[in-house]
Amino acid sequence: MDTEIYVRIYSDLAEIVIKQIISASLLYSLLLLGSTPAKAALDLTEGVESLIEVVLTGASKTMGKRANAKEIKWTWCDDTYYSPSSGLICFEKNFMNDLAKIGDAAVAFVVAHEYAHHVQFAQAQLVARAKNNTMRIELQADCFAGVILASIPNLSFNKKDVENMILAAALLGDKEYDHVQHHGAGENRALALRSGLRFGSTKGKIKDAYYKMFCLQK
Numbered sequence: 389m390d391t392e393i394y395v396r397i398y399s400d401l402a403e404i405v406i407k408q409i410i411s412a413s414l415l416y417s418l419l420l421l422g423s424t425p426a427k428a429a430l431d432l433t434e435g436v437e438s439l440i441e442v443v444l445t446g447a448s449k450t451m452g453k454r455a456n457a458k459e460i461k462w463t464w465c466d467d468t469y470y471s472p473s474s475g476l477i478c479f480e481k482n483f484m485n486d487l488a489k490i491g492d493a494a495v496a497f498v499v500a501h502e503y504a505h506h507v508q509f510a511q512a513q514l515v516a517r518a519k520n521n522t523m524r525i526e527l528q529a530d531c532f533a534g535v536i537l538a539s540i541p542n543l544s545f546n547k548k549d550v551e552n553m554i555l556a557a558a559l560l561g562d563k564e565y566d567h568v569q570h571h572g573a574g575e576n577r578a579l580a581l582r583s584g585l586r587f588g589s590t591k592g593k594i595k596d597a598y599y600k601m602f603c604l605q606k
């Protein structure tokens with residue numbers, strides 16, 4: 389994305405969407421995640437590739453294990469998507485590098501989102517329940533991504549990481565609202581992710597209204 393446009397979108401969104409979605413209570417519960425000393429913060433110094441590995445390995449050991457999902461494979465492709473038939477996640481290098489400009493947490497969000505599709509297909513009833521509604525599948529994957537990211541034991545978030553994840557979800561919102569493959573508007577994607585992060589990061593397992601709507605599809 390052109391840097392100038394990116395900076396404008398970033399600041400507009402931060403102003404109109406992100407501040408409303410991120411509440412102090414959400415940040416407080418998420419920041420508690422980083423209170424255990426042995427945890428490494430999200431860190432891109434090793435490059436996008438290693439962050440993909442960290443998130444996929446962590447996701448496999450947490451939600452993937454509970455969902456009985458097969459081992460995941462990933463590769464660089466000309467687009468970013470999950471292929472259910474081959475159990476493979478494709479990442480497009482330029483797209484991932486653009487996300488890295490927002491922050492390492494934005495990369496982690498997209499990796500967790502794609503892994504969430506792997507979980508959905510490992511639990512066939514989740515896909516069946518969505519009744520071919522792409523938006524439901526996508527928003528559930530955003531919510532699951534939040535649960536995954538909040539559950540990986542060796543990852544912790546700072547305030548900026550949380551903001552960047554929510555921002556990435558908002559930026560990746562789909563504006564073709566009437567398209568049959570509509571992925572969900574930015575605000576919905578951000579709220580879905582937020583509810584998953586919140587659920588995954590709180591001891592009391594808060595199931596807020598968006599968690600019920602997007603993760604549980606109730």
Ligand SMILES: [Zn+2]
Pocket residue numbers: 501502505526529
């Ligand atoms: Zn998706």
